[in-house]
Amino acid sequence: QVQLVQSGAEVKKPGDSVKVSCKASGNTFTSFGFSWVRQAPGQGLEWMGWISAYYGDTNYAQNLQGRVTMTTDTSTSTVYLELRSLTSDDTAVYYCARVRSVTASKYGVDVWGQGTTVTVSS
């Protein structure tokens, strides 16, 4: 069974950047895309974007354009999320999720990471 294992909790100050990792087990990493989803305390789920693990193509949420970058390292089967210019509104649990297509973001998600808590506080 494929697993997505995310990096540990982060505490940042306003204006900082954060980089969260998500390592996939198994040997089919480049056959899929990966999305990032976040959840602020007591709130619903918010889609942040998608990256193709094979092509590196990305598709970001409009409200995060310019602040977010998603990358992959195929040698370690790891996906990264970097978010810059953090504010308290970015305090959330961040989840990576495997998307069942390497060519487009609009397919189903079948596996989720365990989540990474990012706290932004002065």
Added chain:
Amino acid sequence: NFMLTQPHSVSESPGKTVTISCTGSSGSIASNYVQWYQQRPGSAPTTVIFEDNQRPSGVPDRFSGSIDSSSNSASLTISGLRTEDEADYYCQSYDSANRGVFGGGTKLTVL
């Protein structure tokens, strides 16, 4: 902007069947895949339905998904309700730019 609307909460008794709706704001909900996620308190979401009506391995066939083009809505039906089904359920699809959109979530109470 494309939006998905879910009921805030639903409740039903063990052993019964419940259906959670997810209505698209515009366009045709049938033009992009719909997913359903279950999230228990303090846990990460898990997928119960992907691509309209597909179940990941390990998800029991008590969970089913469907699309109704006439009402521009998707539905998640859970039959033979169990107490462990109590959770928040989110529908998710994509807009015309293939960007993900989530519904607001439905709290299912099994009482």
